Amino acid sequence: MTDERQLLIVEDDEGFARTLKRSFERRGYSVLSADSLESVMAVLADNRPGFAVVDLKLGPQSGLACVQALHAHDPAMLIVVLTGFASIATAVEAIKLGATNYLAKPSNTDDIEAAFARSGGDPAAPLAPRPTSIKTLEWEHIHEVLKDSEFNISEAARRLGMHRRTLARKLAKRQVG
Template identity: 90%
Template sequence: MMTERQLLIVEDDEAFARTLKRSFERRGYDVLLADSLERVTALLTTNRPGFAVVDLKLGPQSGLACVAALHAHDPAMLIVVLTGFASIATAVEAIKLGATNYLAKPSNTDDIEAAFARSGGNPATPLAPRPTSIKTLEWEHIHEVLKDSDFNISEAARRLGMHRRTLARKLDKRQVR
């Protein structure tokens, strides 16, 4: 089934998924929900959504696999990655895999709809006025290692050469929700 305003929300947090669903339905979208790559694949056999919102971290899975599957299914689909674990490394990978935009949580329905509208790049975007700080570089490196270890905190801590609790504390300090 194909509708012009069909939206697929891929989110493992049931409460957040239901809230997003209701909000988008009030705006006239036909909303489908999935919580894993397997559920996405099953839904794509009978549906062809034009829009998707994908959480970057789906339990033990990475939402990047869902982005790749959605883009392979329909390259014209507008896909927004929504995450509480934002980093430059995952943003770049999401865009390479077919996402049209990448938003850090907390983001609301207005932010997501605006991201759908901004599917093209803007060459007039100003360059950052100052270089990246050491803390930001550390944060991005941690998230790159987390992504490479499939978001397994113990494995990421081992690869970073730090104690698992130290890494968990660093993640709790900077986590965006």
């Protein structure tokens, strides 16, 4: 089935997925749901959604594999990645793999629809007014190492040369969403 207003939500948090689904249905979308790469592939066997919202962290899996599969299935699909673990490294990877946009949680339906509309990019986007702080650089480095260690906190802490509890405290302090 090909439907211009068909949306696939790839989210492992059932409550959040249900809330997004209802919100998009009220806006006239036909909504499909998946919670893993395997379930995405099953949905794509019978459907051709024009839009997708993908959570970056799907339990032990990375949502980036879902982005890659969705883009390979239909390069014209508009894909927005949602994450509570925003970093420049994962944003770049998501865009390289075919995502249209990348949003940090908490994001609502208005934010996601606006991200679908901004799929072309803006060459006139303002440059950052000040250089990145040391804390932000540390945060981005931590998330890059987390991504490289497949979100295994113990392994990431070992690679960063810090105690696992210290890393967990740092992550809890700056949690987005």
